[in-house]
Amino acid sequence: MRLPAWLLALVFTTFVFATDDYVIAGVLPAISADLGVSEAAGGQLVTVFSLAFALAAPVASVVTATWPRRALLTWALALFVVANWASAFTTSYALLMGLRVLAALAAAAVVPAAYAIATALAPEGRQGRYLALVMGGLTGSLALGVPLGTWVGGAFGWQATFGLGGALGLVALVAIRSTLPEQPPAPAMPIRDRLRPLARPQVLLGMLGIAAIVLGSMMVLTYLAPFLRDLAGAGPTELGWVFVLAGLAGLAGGQLGGRATDRWGADRALITGVAGFAAVMAIFSACWFLRPVPLLALLPLLLVWAAVSWWIPPPAQTRLLALAGPAGPQALALNSSAVYVGVSGGGALGGLVLDGHGSGWLPAVAAGVELAALALFWLAGRAPRPRRSRPGSDAANLVSRNES
Known part of the structure; x- marks a missing residue:
């Protein structure tokens, strides 16, 4: 079946x-180097983007609920383009930080709306596939977008990377305006209804687990450049290829994690993924004492790291759905906020580790965070659970399980 252009x-x-x-x-x-700040401070550009997204996404979904969908995406993408092109000309760290916040606000309005549009316009029985494809844009960015931006930055300066981001945003704006059909806005939902699932201990612990999982992974990803420079002497060109291969490994890992969740259950798949991540981090830590290590020798380990990092989210999100029971849809609506809290936390904590102890400590701390995430899910399974959802539902069946 041919995919529609709007999708x-x-x-x-x-x-x-x-x-x-x-x-x-x-x-x-x-x-x-250009802005005269430390690499740890530079990493906070990721932190501020992700934190602004996490805080704004639930509010934006309520505030913009009565806006026509195509108009919402058009204006948000226009803001995104302006923020990126302005970033290409700034020489101030503080101003660049503010422009990252503007770009994040645009993302907070667009990304949840894109998920909702894909689900609403999908043919009967294909909602899951359409939603997975839209979410796949996030994973695909690691395989193509990040390496492309890295290469452009290495060849023409980091300002060109933001210029490229604005150009890509303009292409997206034109594509949305040209293909997306007019769609009535969804009924507004009071923000208290969206936040109500957080009052349940098992959901709160599960969302903290999601945030911790992303935090541990993003600690390594955000500061991968200084880590591989210190460990293997890798520069921008080599790093670009690492991102390409790691992105492809991540795509494969995500698919395998989803299949393992269906076949083994969320708990076993989650434990397997976290154990694999911790093992890879332990090997990275051991390699630190052998530096410099040839990048080619590290490549298999980097691919396993990417694969297990993306293996973990499917069972973790399935576990969150199970913990929420009848409140599953509301909990998943806030899942993107938990993810971006983790992304911002990874930049912040990783920056503290980098500044205080050097990049060699990043793998060990990241492994500890992932194990803490597993503990949070274990505690969530032991917390008081909501009533079972409708008979026969997958969420109800998962909630009844409590594997420790």
Whole structure:
């Protein structure tokens, strides 16, 4: 079945926003050197983007609920383009930080709306596939967008990376305007209804677990450039290829994690993923004492790291749905906020580790955070649970399980 053009436009739009967030990792040393700040301070550009998204997304979904969908995406993408092109000309760290907040506000309005549009316009029985494709834009950014931005930054300066981000945003804007049909806005939902699931201990612990999982992974991703520079002497060109291969490994890992969740259950798949991540981090830590290590020798380990990092989210999100029971839809609506809290936390904590102890400590701390996430899910399974959802539902069946 041929995919509609509007769906491809939404996939490209989420790809653009994710690229804009993650690409800082590839040009971090250059930004820090030009603006006269430490690499840890430069990493906070990722933190502020992600934190602004996490805080704004639930509010934006309520405030913009009565806006026509195409108009919402058009104006938000226009703001995104302006913020990126202005970033290409700034020489001030503080101003660049403020422009990252503007770009994040645009993303907070667009990304949840893109998920909702894909679900609403999908043919009967294909909602899951359409939603997965739109979410795939986030993973695809690591395989294509981040390496492209890294190479452009290495060749023409980090300012060109932001210029490229604005150009991609303009392409997304034109694609949305050209293909997305007019769609009536969804009924407004009071923000207290969206936040109500947080009052349940098992959901709160589960969302904290999601945030911790992303935090541990993003600690390594955000500061991958200084880590590989210190460990293997890798520069921007080598880092670009690492992002390409790691992105492809991540795509494969996400698919395998989803299949393992269906076949083994969320708990076993989650434990397997976290154990794999911790093992890879332990090997990275051991390699630190053997530096310099040839990048080619590290490549298999980097691919396993990417694969297990993306293996973990499917069982973790399935576990969150199970913990929420009848409140599953509301909990998943806030899931993107938990993810971006984790992204911002990864930049912040990773910056503290980098500043205080050096990049060699990043893998050990990241492994500890992932194990803490597993503990949070274990505690969530032991907390008081909501009533079972409708008979026969997958969520109800999962809630009844409590594997420790």
